[in-house]
Amino acid sequence: MQLYYAKGTIAIAAAIALQEAGLDHTTARLDFGNADQTGADYLRTNPKGRVPALVLNDGTVLTECGAILEFIASQSPRADLVPDDAIAAAHMRMVMYYLASTMHVAHAHKMRGSRWADAQSSFDDMKNKVPETMRACARYVENECLRGDYVLGDRFSIADCYLFIACGWLPGDGVDLAEFPKITAYLDRINARDSVKAVRAADML
Template sequence: MRLYYAPRTISIAVVIALEEAGLPYDPVQVDFQSGEQTSETYLAINPKGRVPALQVSDGTVLTETGALLEYIATQAPEAGLVPDDPIKAAQMRSVMYYLAATMHVNHAHKMRGHRWADQQSSFDDMTAKVPQTMTASARYFTENCLQGDYVLGDAFSIADPHAYMICSWLDGDGVDLGNFPGIQAYLARMNERASVQSAIAQGML
């Protein structure tokens, strides 16, 4: 498999999942600073101009973080990255959908205002709102998503790489992590995992 990624973006959740699953992959960095994601070459791979994109063995390119995480789990069922219990699996996915549809969008308002507006004043207003919306998201995550050491309590799942990456942005988004000791402990716990250490060693985090 070939994974197109950019450092410190949500695409690193896929790296962590691949490492947890023990699956071989070829990482290809997309240079956001030079605008490589909007080049004709990359748009031919992922017309959305975003990461992650995962090219699998038959040449098919998969996109969207949640879909890639689910695919990885199916390729390594022995890793137990999705719970067998349908209720727990649904709870896991509900967290992932919240992360993708709400918390990630809140974060994107800081630097990606052009997706929703055209005026600089609108961009400035969205950026100014980010500490408030991300603090609210951190509170929701703490009170309703983090059920123990991991999203599902004692069991690590594909929700955790997703949550880890988004929670790693909180400090930079103006959230006072001192108010969220549960998230601080969660980040520290995740940082100790071999999968995250591998991403760090590769300069992805």
């Protein structure tokens, strides 16, 4: 398998999951500064021009972070990255869908305004709103998503791969983590995992 990623993006959630699952893989780094994601070569792999993309050994291409995380978990049942309990699994997915539909979108308003508008004044307005919207996201994560040390309480899941990256954006988005002690402790806890140390050593974070 080959994971296409850009440094610091949500694609790193998939890189962490691959490490947690112990799956053999290679990586291909895209430079957003050079617009690699919109180049003809990459668009043949992922016409959306986004990361992550995971190319399987048979040539199948998977996109969308949540779908890739679910696939990775399915390939390594022993890693126990998705709970068997239906209610716990639903909470895990509720968090992941929230990140995809709300928190990631709020973050993207800072530098991807052209997805939603054309005028510079609109871009500026969206960017100025980011600290407020991301603080609201952080409050929701602090109060509703974390049910203990992790999203699922005392067990790590693919939702934590996802949430760790999203919460890592908060300081750069103008959110003071001192307001959110549970998130601060959570980030420290995930940073101490071998999977995160491995992706950091590979200069992916």
